[in-house]
Amino acid sequence: MKRWTPTDRIVAPSVLAADFSRIAEECSRAIAAGGDWLHLDVMDGHFVDNISFGPAMVEAIHATNDIFLDLHLMITKPDHFLPQFVKAGADLISVHVESEADHDIATTLAAIRNAGCLAGLALNPATPLRDVEPYLDQIDLLLVMTVIPGFGGQSFMPEVMPKIEEAIRLRHQRGLSFHLEVDGGIDSTTAITAASAGANVFVAGSSTFKAPDMGTAVRAIRGA
Numbered sequence: 454m455k456r457w458t459p460t461d462r463i464v465a466p467s468v469l470a471a472d473f474s475r476i477a478e479e480c481s482r483a484i485a486a487g488g489d490w491l492h493l494d495v496m497d498g499h500f501v502d503n504i505s506f507g508p509a510m511v512e513a514i515h516a517t518n519d520i521f522l523d524l525h526l527m528i529t530k531p532d533h534f535l536p537q538f539v540k541a542g543a544d545l546i547s548v549h550v551e552s553e554a555d556h557d558i559a560t561t562l563a564a565i566r567n568a569g570c571l572a573g574l575a576l577n578p579a580t581p582l583r584d585v586e587p588y589l590d591q592i593d594l595l596l597v598m599t600v601i602p603g604f605g606g607q608s609f610m611p612e613v614m615p616k617i618e619e620a621i622r623l624r625h626q627r628g629l630s631f632h633l634e635v636d637g638g639i640d641s642t643t644a645i646t647a648a649s650a651g652a653n654v655f656v657a658g659s660s661t662f663k664a665p666d667m668g669t670a671v672r673a674i675r676g677a
């Protein structure tokens with residue numbers, strides 16, 4: 454598999470906006486449209502107020518194609534479920550820094566890498582960057598949420614951009630090379646704002662899967 458670097462512009466269609474009754478065709482459609490990664494939102498009804506899908510769906514998607522699978526775990530006790538998601542075929546697994554009460558973040562990030570996956574750390578719009586700072590040298594991707602997690606189709610929050618700029622500064626200062634991913638309300642317009650702040654991975658659900666032409670939508674985000 455290709456080795457992605459933070460200088461790559463990566464578009465990750467979010468399967469949450471796909472038609473679940475035709476999931477294999479929907480994933481093929483995202484790949485044919487030029488999606489680089491598939492973003493898979495796992496929600497447990499506790500960490501966020503919504504339930505999406507679990508390891509069985511990840512495994513089913515993995516069985517239909519070999520695209521890079523970017524898992525976004527919005528669940529309590531992510532460490533407990535880690536082995537199941539690794540086995541299901543995840544390439545990158547992000548956990549939320551706000552789930553700190555249920556597990557040791559540093560141990561979970563190390564476990565993700567030890568399992569052969571890339572490790573990501575996510576933070577909500579209201580969470581300050583200082584909460585993730587202690588872990589920056591342990592991650593391959595920082596996921597800066599641009600909506601309050603739980604649902605697709607919400608509006609992008611531009612007020613989060615200073616956090617991205619600060620993360621990019623720290624990355625340079627510390628000689629690190631994690632990806633900077635944005636998730637929530639991303640389309641060809643908001644991607645310009647996020648890219649200017651320094652983001653290189655763009656998760657997009659509604660604006661890609663629900664576009665009249667998915668290929669045009671993906672290219673517009675990549676070119677933003």
Ligand code: DX5
Pocket residue numbers: 467468469470492494525600601602603604605606607636637638639656657658659660
């Ligand atoms: C929100 C999810 C997002 C969601 C994005 O909790 O983490 O990945 O699918 O959907 P859009 O692109 O529609 O805002």
Ligand code: ZN
Pocket residue numbers: 467492493494525636656
């Ligand atoms: Zn997500």
